[in-house]
Amino acid sequence: MQINVYSSAEEVAHEAAQWISSLAKSKIESKGSFSFAISGGRTPWEMLAKLAQENLPWEKINLFQVDERIAPEGHEDRNLTQLFQVLQGTRLMTRLNIFPIHVISENLQEACEEYAQHIEQITGNSKLDLIHLGMGADGHTASLIPGDKVCDVENQMIALTDQPYQGRQRMTMTYPLINQAENILWLITGEEKKEMLVRMLNKDPEIPAGKIKQDQAILMTDLL
Numbered sequence: 330m331q332i333n334v335y336s337s338a339e340e341v342a343h344e345a346a347q348w349i350s351s352l353a354k355s356k357i358e359s360k361g362s363f364s365f366a367i368s369g370g371r372t373p374w375e376m377l378a379k380l381a382q383e384n385l386p387w388e389k390i391n392l393f394q395v396d397e398r399i400a401p402e403g404h405e406d407r408n409l410t411q412l413f414q415v416l417q418g419t420r421l422m423t424r425l426n427i428f429p430i431h432v433i434s435e436n437l438q439e440a441c442e443e444y445a446q447h448i449e450q451i452t453g454n455s456k457l458d459l460i461h462l463g464m465g466a467d468g469h470t471a472s473l474i475p476g477d478k479v480c481d482v483e484n485q486m487i488a489l490t491d492q493p494y495q496g497r498q499r500m501t502m503t504y505p506l507i508n509q510a511e512n513i514l515w516l517i518t519g520e521e522k523k524e525m526l527v528r529m530l531n532k533d534p535e536i537p538a539g540k541i542k543q544d545q546a547i548l549m550t551d552l553l
């Protein structure tokens with residue numbers, strides 16, 4: 330794991346946007362497209378706002394969601410709602426290829442399979458160029474929640490949590506999909522995550538974040 334420590338969450342967001350922009354340019358130059366997935370929560374939005382200011386060929390970029398809460402369209406609990414709020418009014422709204430997780434489907438299991446198929450169709454091999462991850466103060470990442478059966482899923486790329494977490498059931502990328510990404514970018518900020526960050530770096534299998542592969546990963550943080 331490459332570890333980059335910065336002095337503030339704002340600097341983390343800035344550096345992460347620059348890093349993603351440069352990776353996107355190099356992937357587009359070498360193979361014509363760049364496919365990445367963004368997490369939800371609170372951390373990613375400043376980075377995304379900064380990334381949106383970059384001069385990139387957005388129509389060659391595919392954006393997937395790492396996880397989503399099962400909630401109505403436009404609901405404030407949805408990661409997609411936050412994502413659209415950040416991109417509203419930017420040219421990315423019409424140019425970037427955004428692939429939302431379909432959590433309003435009547436058949437959520439089918440929706441998981443369809444999302445996995447979309448990823449396979451777009452990437453050709455289900456290996457995303459980049460997956461951005463955050464981590465909660467309890468060590469969860471994506472919607473891989475401590476103690477939830479979704480952490481044991483090995484035969485699905487996208488799966489549902491077994492139990493509601495913070496009031497909502499969720500749909501999430503699973504270990505098999507995340508761990509085969511070409512690059513993983515962790516953005517972890519906030520004092521309350523310090524203890525779990527150390528456990529994650531020590532590959533503690535008792536916390537979900539500890540079971541994400543580290544060899545292709547970079548961490549940007551204001552901790553340590």
Ligand SMILES: O=C1O[C@H](COP(=O)(O)O)[C@@H](O)[C@H](O)[C@H]1O
Pocket residue numbers: 368369370371372373395396397408462463464465466469470471472516
């Ligand atoms: O619930 C969630 O939390 C994690 C961590 O969010 P953060 O704001 O503390 O970074 C996030 O990565 C995940 O996508 C989200 O659904």
